[in-house]
Structure formats: structure tokens, C-alpha cells
Amino acid sequence: MRREKSISSMINVDAPSVARMYDWLLGGIENYAVDRAACEELLKIAPSSQTLARNNRRFLQRVVRILAQDYGIRQFLDHGSGLPTQDNVHQVTQRVAPDSRVVYIDNDPIVLAHGRTTLEENGQTAVIQADMRHTDAIFADPQVNRLIDFDQPVAALFVSVLHCLPDKDDPAGLVRRVAQHLAPGSFLVVCQLVSDRQEVREGVTDLMKMATNDSWGRVRTTQEVQAYFDGLDLLEPGLVDVVDWRPDTELTPRRRADDWVEWGGVARL
Numbered sequence: 513m514r515r516e517k518s519i520s521s522m523i524n525v526d527a528p529s530v531a532r533m534y535d536w537l538l539g540g541i542e543n544y545a546v547d548r549a550a551c552e553e554l555l556k557i558a559p560s561s562q563t564l565a566r567n568n569r570r571f572l573q574r575v576v577r578i579l580a581q582d583y584g585i586r587q588f589l590d591h592g593s594g595l596p597t598q599d600n601v602h603q604v605t606q607r608v609a610p611d612s613r614v615v616y617i618d619n620d621p622i623v624l625a626h627g628r629t630t631l632e633e634n635g636q637t638a639v640i641q642a643d644m645r646h647t648d649a650i651f652a653d654p655q656v657n658r659l660i661d662f663d664q665p666v667a668a669l670f671v672s673v674l675h676c677l678p679d680k681d682d683p684a685g686l687v688r689r690v691a692q693h694l695a696p697g698s699f700l701v702v703c704q705l706v707s708d709r710q711e712v713r714e715g716v717t718d719l720m721k722m723a724t725n726d727s728w729g730r731v732r733t734t735q736e737v738q739a740y741f742d743g744l745d746l747l748e749p750g751l752v753d754v755v756d757w758r759p760d761t762e763l764t765p766r767r768r769a770d771d772w773v774e775w776g777g778v779a780r781l
């Protein structure tokens with residue numbers, strides 16, 4: 513009880529949060545006026561942002577299901593997991609394999625506050641509040657070690673999160689560092705915001721840096737995302753707009769975001 517109170521006192525309702533803005537874009541209700549106001553500004557620069565968020569979430573669910581179903585993955589480390597929504601990673605993988613284990617990692621206290629009740633649904637899931645840049649601390653965390661056996665393959669997820677890191681934090685280096693901890697047969701799932709329109713790259717980056725008090729990274733280019741995967745083997749279809757990563761059905765046309773997209777893929781170690 514005391515711990516819940518101290519988590520909620522850490523939630524800053526006076527400045528937008530990336531987790532809560534993303535929640536709003538997905539149609540969620542765990543957001544405040546300040547987040548909604550920032551999203552309205554975002555939509556002026558990139559009107560297709562809600563489509564983009566939904567496409568990204570569907571990619572995450574697809575990739576988790578495919579890794580569980582077709583590649584036998586039973587352990588997931590979800591970096592920058594975001595607020596709980598429908599069909600979270602553990603629900604998707606535990607439908608395929610009930611013994612799957614998932615650790616959610618996010619640095620926003622609101623994720624811990626809501627995750628405790630929704631994401632820690634059973635003994636095989638945990639949510640930890642940590643900065644994903646602190647790889648050593650994450651791999652030493654007791655909750656992580658209770659659930660994840662690093663001698664067995666793991667899927668490390670970095671879905672829609674590396675744009676939160678500025679270049680000085682070396683997002684490609686972070687992906688490589690995590691890869692070094694993982695057993696052969698593990699997977700890296702990475703996508704981030706890109707745009708081929710300079711005004712979108714600069715407009716969104718400026719807005720998000722201002723909104724988050726300079727703790728955001730940058731909208732990048734597809735070539736820059738390629739660098740995250742240097743020397744790694746990519747599953748088909750390689751690096752793409754995530755809408756095109758093994759789409760489920762061709763029955764209805766896929767709606768695309770046209771100002772910017774989540775660009776990425778899946779590598780097998």
C-alpha cells in the first residue's frame with residue numbers, strides 16, 4: 513500500500529509522458545490533459561500518428577505470436593514496454609505457450625503503477641521500473657533472473673523505443689550490448705520512428721524534446737536504423753515499414769501512416 517502511494521507520487525501530471533501519449537494515440541484512457549495537448553500538437557505535424565501507433569502495436573503482437581509459434585521462443589524481455597493495453601506480450605505468447613515468461617521494463621513510474629495490476633497477471637510475468645540503458649543492472653535484477661534463463665533463447669524487444677534515445681546514448685550500442693548477453697537462437701526485435709520528410713523529422717523531434725524536457729532522442733532515417741542490425745542475420749522480409757512485416761491477412765487493405773513510419777525487423781542471433 514505504502515509502495516503504491518509512493519509510485520503515484522512520482523507520476524508527473526504537469527509534463528507529457530511518452531507512455532501516456534502513446535496510450536492516447538492507441539485510444540487508451542491512462543493519460544492526462546497535458547498528454548492530450550501534446551498529442552494534438554503532434555497530429556498537426558504528423559496527422560497519421562494514430563494509424564502509426566496502431567500499426568506498431570499490431571506488429572508487436574504479430575512478431576510475439578510468430579516467435580512463440582514458429583520459433584519456439586518462451587522468454588521475452590520487453591524494453592520500453594509502455595502502459596498495459598489489450599493483448600500485451602504475455603497474453604499473446606501465453607495463448608501459444610502457457611509456460612512463456614515475460615519481463616516488462618519501462619522507466620516511467622506510471623507503467624509500474626498500472627503494470628503491477630495488469631501485466632503481473634500470473635507468476636510468469638513481472639514489470640520492473642528501469643532505464644533500458646542500464647543493461648548490467650537489468651541483467652542483474654532479481655525479477656529478471658527469477659523469470660529468464662539466459663542459457664536459453666530469449667527475444668529482446670525494442671519496439672518503438674530507440675527514438676527515445678539521443679545519439680549520445682548510442683542506441684545501436686545498446687542493442688549490441690543486450691545481444692552479447694543472449695544465448696544462440698535468441699532474437700532481437702527492433703523498430704523505431706523514421707521519416708523521409710525532413711520537416712517531420714525535425715518538427716516531431718523538436719516537439720518531443722520540448723515536451724519531455726530534453727529527454728527524447730530523434731526521428732531517424734531508414735539508413736540509420738540499418739546500423740542497429742549491422743552484422744546480424746535478419747528474418748524475412750528484412751527491414752521494412754512494420755506494416756509489411758509478415759502481415760496477417762490481405763483481406764482488407766492495410767492502412768498506412770504517410771508522414772512517418774515505424775521501421776524495423778527481427779534478427780536471429
Ligand SMILES: C[S@@+](CC[C@H](N)C(=O)[O-])C[C@H]1O[C@@H](n2cnc3c(N)ncnc32)[C@H](O)[C@@H]1O
Nearest residue numbers: 531534592593594618619620643644671672676
Ligand atoms: C512508444 S512507447 C512503446 C510501447 C511498446 N513498446 C509498444 O511498442 O507498444 C515507448 C515506451 O518506452 C519507454 N521508454 C522511453 N525511454 C526509456 C528508457 N530509457 N528506458 C526504459 N523505457 C523507456 C516510455 O516510457 C514508453 O512507455
